[in-house]
Structure formats: C-alpha cells, structure tokens
Amino acid sequence: VTTRMATEIGQQPATLAATLDALLPRLAELRSLAAGRPHILLVARGTSDNAGVYGRYLLEIHAGRGASLAAPSLATHYTVRRSLSDSLVVCLSQSGETEEIVETQGWAAGLGARTVAITNVARSSLAAGADVALVLEAGLEEAVPATKSYTAQLAAVAVLAAALGPDDSTLITELKRTPAEVSRLLDRRLGVDAAVERLLGGESTLVSGRGLVYGTALEVALKLEESCLRPVRGLSYADLRHGPIAVVESGVAAILLAAADGPMVPGMTELAADLSGLGASVIAVGGNRAFRDAASVVVEGPDLPEIVAPLGLIVPPQLIVEQLARELGLDADAPRGLTKTTQTDRG
Amino acid sequence: VTTRMATEIGQQPATLAATLDALLPRLAELRSLAAGRPHILLVARGTSDNAGVYGRYLLEIHAGRGASLAAPSLATHYTVRRSLSDSLVVCLSQSGETEEIVETQGWAAGLGARTVAITNVARSSLAAGADVALVLEAGLEEAVPATKSYTAQLAAVAVLAAALGPDDSTLITELKRTPAEVSRLLDRRLGVDAAVERLLGGESTLVSGRGLVYGTALEVALKLEESCLRPVRGLSYADLRHGPIAVVESGVAAILLAAADGPMVPGMTELAADLSGLGASVIAVGGNRAFRDAASVVVEGPDLPEIVAPLGLIVPPQLIVEQLARELGLDADAPRGLTKTTQTDRG
Numbered sequence: 001v002t003t004r005m006a007t008e009i010g011q012q013p014a015t016l017a018a019t020l021d022a023l024l025p026r027l028a029e030l031r032s033l034a035a036g037r038p039h040i041l042l043v044a045r046g047t048s049d050n051a052g053v054y055g056r057y058l059l060e061i062h063a064g065r066g067a068s069l070a071a072p073s074l075a076t077h078y079t080v081r082r083s084l085s086d087s088l089v090v091c092l093s094q095s096g097e098t099e100e101i102v103e104t105q106g107w108a109a110g111l112g113a114r115t116v117a118i119t120n121v122a123r124s125s126l127a128a129g130a131d132v133a134l135v136l137e138a139g140l141e142e143a144v145p146a147t148k149s150y151t152a153q154l155a156a157v158a159v160l161a162a163a164l165g166p167d168d169s170t171l172i173t174e175l176k177r178t179p180a181e182v183s184r185l186l187d188r189r190l191g192v193d194a195a196v197e198r199l200l201g202g203e204s205t206l207v208s209g210r211g212l213v214y215g216t217a218l219e220v221a222l223k224l225e226e227s228c229l230r231p232v233r234g235l236s237y238a239d240l241r242h243g244p245i246a247v248v249e250s251g252v253a254a255i256l257l258a259a260a261d262g263p264m265v266p267g268m269t270e271l272a273a274d275l276s277g278l279g280a281s282v283i284a285v286g287g288n289r290a291f292r293d294a295a296s297v298v299v300e301g302p303d304l305p306e307i308v309a310p311l312g313l314i315v316p317p318q319l320i321v322e323q324l325a326r327e328l329g330l331d332a333d334a335p336r337g338l339t340k341t342t343q344t345d346r347g
Numbered sequence: 348v349t350t351r352m353a354t355e356i357g358q359q360p361a362t363l364a365a366t367l368d369a370l371l372p373r374l375a376e377l378r379s380l381a382a383g384r385p386h387i388l389l390v391a392r393g394t395s396d397n398a399g400v401y402g403r404y405l406l407e408i409h410a411g412r413g414a415s416l417a418a419p420s421l422a423t424h425y426t427v428r429r430s431l432s433d434s435l436v437v438c439l440s441q442s443g444e445t446e447e448i449v450e451t452q453g454w455a456a457g458l459g460a461r462t463v464a465i466t467n468v469a470r471s472s473l474a475a476g477a478d479v480a481l482v483l484e485a486g487l488e489e490a491v492p493a494t495k496s497y498t499a500q501l502a503a504v505a506v507l508a509a510a511l512g513p514d515d516s517t518l519i520t521e522l523k524r525t526p527a528e529v530s531r532l533l534d535r536r537l538g539v540d541a542a543v544e545r546l547l548g549g550e551s552t553l554v555s556g557r558g559l560v561y562g563t564a565l566e567v568a569l570k571l572e573e574s575c576l577r578p579v580r581g582l583s584y585a586d587l588r589h590g591p592i593a594v595v596e597s598g599v600a601a602i603l604l605a606a607a608d609g610p611m612v613p614g615m616t617e618l619a620a621d622l623s624g625l626g627a628s629v630i631a632v633g634g635n636r637a638f639r640d641a642a643s644v645v646v647e648g649p650d651l652p653e654i655v656a657p658l659g660l661i662v663p664p665q666l667i668v669e670q671l672a673r674e675l676g677l678d679a680d681a682p683r684g685l686t687k688t689t690q691t692d693r694g
Contacts (some may be wrong), residue, residue: 005608038429038430038433039386039413041413045585045586045589046586046589047589049586051587055416056419056426057418060418060421060425060427060429061421061425064427064428064429065429066388066429066434067387068415068416069415069512071403071407072585073557073585073611074404074407074408076406077610077611078404078408078610080407080408080411080557081411082385082412082413083385086433087413091558113518163400189505204578206578207426210420211418211425213419215357222589225593225594226593227385229593229594230594231551231594233552233578236422238392238419238447239392239393239396241571242392242393242394242396245676245685246572246573246576246683246685247572247576247577247578262425263420263425264420264424265509275685280492291583315430335593336593338592338593
C-alpha cells in the first residue's frame with residue numbers, strides 16, 4: 001500500500017528544485033520591497049508556523065534583521081493599532097485561505113507594512129492580497145499532514161533571507177544542493193526502520209532541537225502527533241533544561257535533531273548524553289560523530305551546513321512518521337479530527 | 348505538613364502589594380528610558396519566560412509597542428549583529444544570575460539597546476548591568492518551583508506597560524486591586540480539591556489558554572510538570588486546533604484558563620465544549636458563566652479584567668499543583684532533577 005503521504009514525501013526533490021527555480025529569480029524584487037524595513041514579522045499557524053521558526057532564526061542570523069513570530073490574535077481579537085512602517089510582514093499558508101492569516105495580512109497592510117505571501121496556491125486570497133506573492137511549486141498536496149509544501153516553504157524563506165542578506169552567493173549555492181541531498185536521504189533511509197521499531201514500543205516521546213533546527217523539532221513533534229495519534233512534545237533545548245527534564249526517565253523516547261555543524265552540536269550532544277543517563281532512549285537524527293555516539297538509535301541526516309540543514313533534516317522523520325502510522329494501522333493521509341485547512345475560529 | 352511552596356504561595360498578597368509599592372513610583376523613569384523605542388524585546392527562560400509571554404501581549408495591547416520574545420541563542424551562540432537602537436530590551440530572571448540572560452543583556456546594550464532588568468535580587472549581575480533595574484519585593488524564594496517571584500514579575504511587566512501606555516490610570520487602578528483578589532482566592536480555594544481529585548486519576552493532561560492568558564497556561568503546564576513529574580502540554584488555543592486536538596480522547600484532562608471578560612472567552616468556551624465532546628475531562632479555571640457551564644470541574648478565578656487577570660488566575664492552579672504533589676507523595680519544594688537557577692549550558 002502506498003499512501004499519498006509517502007508519494008508526496010518522495011516528490012520533494014522535484015518540488016524543492018521547482019520552487020527554487022521559480023523563486024530565486026525574484027531576489028531583487030524582494031530586496032527592494034524590504035528596503036528600509038529592519039523588522040520582519042512572520043505570520044503562520046501549525047506546520048507553516050514551524051517553517052516560520054526556521055525563517056525567524058535564518059533572517060536574524062543570515063540577514064541581520066529583527067525577526068519575530070506574530071501572534072495573530074493581536075490583529076484578529078485585540079485589533080492592536082501600531083505603526084508597521086518599519087516592518088516587512090511575511091504570511092505563510094499552504095492553502096492561502098486560512099482566515100486568520102488572511103485577516104492578519106490585511107491588518108498589517110493597513111498599518112503600513114509591506115507584505116509577502118508564501119503559499120502553494122497562486123489563486124488564493126493570501127496571494128491576491130500581498131505586495132509580493134511567493135508561490136510554491138509543491139503541486140497539489142492531498143495528504144492532510146503537510147510534507148512537500150513544508151519543505152517548499154523552508155526554501156521560500158531561505159530565498160527571502162538570501163535576498164535580504166549579504167551580497168554573496170553562499171546561501172544560494174547551498175540551497176541549490178538541497179534537492180540532491182533530499183533525494184539521497186530518500187534512497188538511503190538509514191536508521192528509519194530502527195527508529196520506527198523503537199517508537200512502536202509506545203513509550204512517551206519528546207523531540208528537541210535548537211537554534212536553526214528548533215523549528216524542525218516542532219515539526220517532527222506535530223507530525224508524530226497528528227499522524228500517529230500520540231502525545232508528543234516538541235521542546236527547545238533550553239525549555240527542556242528548565243523543567244520538563246524532570247519527567248524524563250526510563251521509557252521515554254527522545255528524538256534529538258542536529259545539523260552536522262554549527263554552534264548547537266556540542267550542547268545537543270551533551271543533552272543526548274544526559275537524557276541517556278536518565279534512562280531515555282535517544283534517537284539521534286543528523287549531527288556529527290560525537291552526537292551520534294551519544295545515542296542508542298542513529299538516523300542519517302543531510303550533508304548540508306546548518307544554515308540550510310532544515311530542508312533535509314525533516315525528511316528522515318517524515319519517513320519515520322509515515323511508516324509508523326502504517327504499522328500502527330492508522331490512516332496517515334487523513335488523521336482523525338483534522339482537515340487540510342484549519343480555521344482557528346470556526347464559529 | 349506545610350511546604351515552603353505553600354508558604355510562598357500564601358505570601359503573594361503581601362509580595363504583590365510590596366512590589367507594586369516599590370515599582371509604581373518609577374513610571375516616569377521607565378517612560379523616559381523607552382522614549383523613541385517602538386520595539387521591546389523580552390529575554391527570559393522557564394517561569395520568567397512565561398511572565399514574558401504576558402508582557403508581550405500586554406505591551407502590544409496596552410502600550411502599542413511591537414513586543415517579542417528573544418531567542419537568547421541568537422546572542423549567545425550565533426552572535427548576531429544588528430542595531431537595537433530602536434529597542435528596549437527587558438530581561439527577566441528571579442536570581443539575576445542566569446548566565447545566558449546576563450550575557451544577552453550585555454549583547455543588547457552593545458548593539459544600542461536600552462535595558463531593563465526585572466529580578467528578585469538587587470545585588471545581582473543582571474541588576475548591575477541594566478540601565479534600569481526593577482527589583483521585585485518577593486523576598487527570598489526557597490522552593491524550586493517559582494510562585495511569588497512569578498506573580499511579582501507579572502506585576503513588574505504590568506508597571507512597565509502602564510508607563511508606556513496611554514496616560515490614564517485604568518491599568519494602575521486595576522493592578523492595585525490584585526493583592527486583595529489574590530487574598531480572596533487563597534481563602535476560598537473553590538474547586539481546588541475537585542481539580543486535584545480529577546488530576547490524581549493519572550490521565551494525560553493538557554493546558555490551554557489564549558492571548559493575555561496564554562502565558563498563564565504555559566506556567567500551569569510547567570508547574571504541573573516540574574512539581575508533579577508528569578508530562579503536561581501547555582498549548583495555545585490555535586496550536587491545539589492545528590494538530591494536537593487529534594490526540595484528545597476519553598481519559599485526557601484538559602485544564603482551560605480564561606479571564607472573566609475579553610475577546611477570548613467565546614473561543615475558549617467553544618473549545619471547552621469541543622474537548623468535552625471528544626471525551627476529555629475539562630477543568631475550567633476562571634472565565635464566565637458560559638465557560639464554566641461547558642466544564643466538568645470548575646475552579647474559581649479572579650474578579651479582575653482580562654488585562655490584569657493573569658496576576659490572579661495563576662493562584663488557584665498553584666494551590667492545585669502544591670496539593671497534588673503532596674498527595675502524590677512528592678517533594679514539591681525540590682523536584683527531581685531541577686535546581687533553583689538553571690544554566691542552560693552547563694559545560
């Protein structure tokens with residue numbers, strides 16, 4: 001049996017390449033739109049919000065802008081009035097029809113923001129209302145758990161960071177390597193079976209990552225939860241240290257994510273060792289040799305620098321989630337209680 | 348047996364009143380420091396971060412500033428360089444010695460920010476390094492789970508919002524009512540026993556709140572987790588709708604928090620009804636009549652408007668957590684694996 005989710009996971013080398021081809025020619029347009037706007041506000045929910053977390057770190061680190069995630073209720077429920085003339089507002093929605101995101105975009109434009117829409121649907125309300133629409137080339141996504149639209153969103157925010165960052169082509173060069181790396185990971189699946197077997201034990205699960213990879217941890221937790229119907233927590237490294245580590249004991253499965261390089265690997269390695277010491281089963285995705293050595297199950301990650309690692313690092317967990325859902329006898333394509341476009345307020 | 352945590356919970360009417368008395372005379376100083384700075388960056392971890400979440404909403408809603416929560420790793424690990432000359436940076440730490448918070452404050456000052464420290468220790472590194480130190484009058488806090496220092500932090504951020512907000516005294520008038528309301532809640536404990544009994548069942552637990560009360564939900568989840576050693580998730584209303592609601596079924600206990608008024612009560616009431624319909628036991632804290640009617644256990648909240656409700660709304664859950672820890676035979680004052688001042692990177 002092939003699920004639509006599996007098919008869509010497998011399309012990612014092509015959808016990533018097509019999205020980069022479509023968006024990389026638009027660097028000058030984005031640079032011009034953002035001129036004189038040192039602040040960037042990202043507006044999203046659910047999986048798109050997890051893509052926004054990557055965007056937040058990347059725009060700060062690579063482009064030196066102040067970037068933060070909006071609380072849409074400030075627009076939709078509290079109708080805050082403040083000038084956004086120093087801000088670029090970036091709204092992410094696969095469908096382009098999530099009402100509170102569309103409403104927040106209109107609110108921002110009315111307060112002086114310039115707006116960028118990142119959506120998979122060219123003829124959507126979000127695209128129509130934006131100053132610049134970055135339309136993803138992910139194609140129709142039928143499975144409720146988003147996979148290829150998520151990696152395409154990551155590519156779009158990376159293109160935005162490239163436009164606003166220093167005038168060198170390093171980020172762009174690395175971005176262009178991501179489709180081939182994703183393809184390699186899909187072929188190899190190293191560690192996927194072992195991770196599924198460990199998670200099938202039904203232990204309580206937590207997921208952690210830090211910095212540029214924090215959004216990936218949140219996305220893995222969300223996917224496991226919605227597709228495999230088990231409570232999973234996605235935690236930043238620091239949040240875990242500040243309380244939840246108290247509940248880690250034998251029987252907990254901890255999925256830890258790290259890029260192969262960058263300033264977060266030593267701390268994530270120390271966390272892997274500490275969690276192992278508390279009796280947790282550590283499933284390491286990515287990282288370097290020391291990180292892998294501190295884990296009990298190792299899942300191969302991408303050979304990409306930290307700055308673009310999230311585009312590949314999510315792929316092995318997508319494979320794990322899809323396989324785990326099937327082995328649990330669940331419908332990965334249409335999880336209980338969820339629909340493709342969530343309206344936060346349905347009343 | 349009286350725990351230190353119970354003693355410190357009981358001191359809150361006095362510590363809140365003393366903190367307000369100490370800080371309210373400093374409105375002009377704060378207003379002057381923040382002049383020409385439309386952006387506010389809050390820097391904190393753990394319980395202090397949950398106070399920061401309230402500050403973020405309040406500073407946007409009441410003071411019309413752009414407010415966001417910092418990711419300290421951008422300072423400590425990625426050493427981002429960008430101008431903060433349009434920003435006021437507010438660092439919160441009970442001890443004033445959490446290294447990454449102190450380091451982030453120094454980073455911000457070096458990039459042109461003005462800084463405010465909110466700390467319980469006058470002779471701390473954080474207070475010494477700030478342009479303005481708002482020192483809490485919570486007194487020595489000995490229990491590891493913060494209670495009275497948390498409500499004092501909420502009071503401090505509310506004073507800051509009053510300083511930066513419109514020139515009327517509404518917020519200040521309401522703030523001055525909070526000590527008496529906390530005292531009333533401590534005396535009445537309405538619903539506390541029933542909530543403890545429901546939670547003793549050992550079901551999986553989630554906590555949710557929205558907008559100004561979202562930080563309270565995060566704080567209740569953190570307290571339950573660190574003191575009662577059970578995995579608990581604190582989720583925003585929207586995050587819950589976008590995935591985790593898939594795992595709600597019979598046996599889940601959902602603690603929902605709401606102010607007595609404001610734009611979030613209808614949505615929280617709808618959520619209570621939906622979660623009940625999925626088989627969850629809903630424990631409603633605060634809210635209005637309709638909200639309480641949708642719950643199976645009702646815990647009385649404060650008679651305070653939404654804008655200051657978090658200062659009282661946390662108190663009944665503090666009582667619940669302390670009593671639950673005792674009934675579980677746990678040491679509420681010194682939870683396993685935690686220390687009073689957490690250093691995120693200990694290496």
